[in-house]
């Protein structure tokens with residue numbers, strides 16, 4: 448009855464808005480409408496009474512219900528009125544498409560497997576944080592740059608795991624890397640500024656730069672990462688204001704920038720006085736060889752702003768990330784954050800800080816790394832069974848394969864969708880938007896069985912396109 452009377456009231460409201468019913472009109476009797484809708488009279492009465500309470504209708508004892516005169520006249524837009532034309536400043540990006548959770552075999556790009564996230568253990572930390580902190584401290588406003596306890600634990604962790612040292616005024620906690628990138632961009636770029644980016648990359652960061660009015664200048668990449676000759680060509684031909692880079696696991700190709708090239712990039716940045724925004728989004732997931740230390744560690748000239756995230760190692764909805772930048776930039780980022788999002792959630796910061804202090808976070812990381820490493824191997828084996836076998840580049844780290852399928856990857860992704868397989872075609876990662884034969888195949892999210900079954904279907908679909 449509840450849902451029915453709401454539905455009915457909605458229908459009457461719609462007739463009022465559209466002008467079908469006018470001020471003073473008598474509404475059908477409750478008996479008539481009940482017969483028309485096949486509902487009980489009480490349902491109609493409940494709907495009418497709700498509309499009376501809202502001021503749409505008037506009830507006249509013995510005469511039924513009428514459309515209220517004053518209210519409707521005041522609310523209904525005159526037919527001849529012109530709509531105000533909103534004249535926006537910039538083209539905003541389209542809404543991100545959220546992956547279809549109903550697909551049976553999903554290989555999302557860089558998404559952790561949240562099905563094996565240790566909920567109980569983590570929520571134990573949430574409960575402890577609630578007990579540990581006074582309510583008006585935990586639930587209130589706090590330092591926009593980050594909770595002191597979280598900043599302290601983060602500092603210990605980053606020093607231990609990544610060798611990063613920084614002072615408190617160089618750190619700002621953000622809502623993931625995305626907010627960090629947007630805030631840095633907004634502080635540093637004026638409309639028309641040129642940002643050098645890898646020619647294939649993460650479109651959401653390009654959108655953050657574009658929202659600040661920046662123009663993007665593509666720099667070539669190859670199997671060793673960004674190409675220094677191409678970077679120099681871009682730096683020498685235009686006034687570049689910022690270089691955005693994913694040196695550890697180039698996004699989307701996953702390759703690691705070689706030590707020699709790191710030196711060259713830093714030298715060029717210094718020579719042309721171009722700051723670097725280093726995006727180190729999945730540092731923890733490296734399986735082969737030693738992990739290259741962040742570029743920020745080699746930065747002796749204060750040119751590098753470093754951002755990272757807990758979206759991959761914890762979960763994306765925690766919206767926890769951070770930027771470490773020279774203090775003048777970090778302080779501006781913190782000030783800007785106060786007007787963009789005010790601060791991060793205190794509870795999320797406290798819970799993670801507690802988990803870090805107690806060692807649980809790093810145990811979780813080790814577990815996830817073992818899972819992902821096994822899945823990486825499984826994906827490599829499943830691809831080796833394709834006929835004919837594609838060239839397989841085994842990623843040293845990260846959460847994805849960057850696979851040259853040898854066919855149009857857009858067509859392939861559409862073809863396998865009917866088999867319940869969801870994959871990301873490479874064109875979405877290209878700044879020029881050109882068609883691509885590559886797929887970015889995430890191995891962190893699917894189980895080994897899903898990898899084997901899903902890739903068998905994908906391999907068969909590919910064979911039909913060759």
Ligand SMILES: Cc1ncc(COP(=O)(O)O)c(C=O)c1O
Nearest residue numbers: 623624625649698728756758768
């Ligand atoms: C390269 C790269 N940078 C930044 C982000 C943003 O991550 P978040 O805002 O969730 O921290 C992502 C997310 O997938 C990414 O892949």
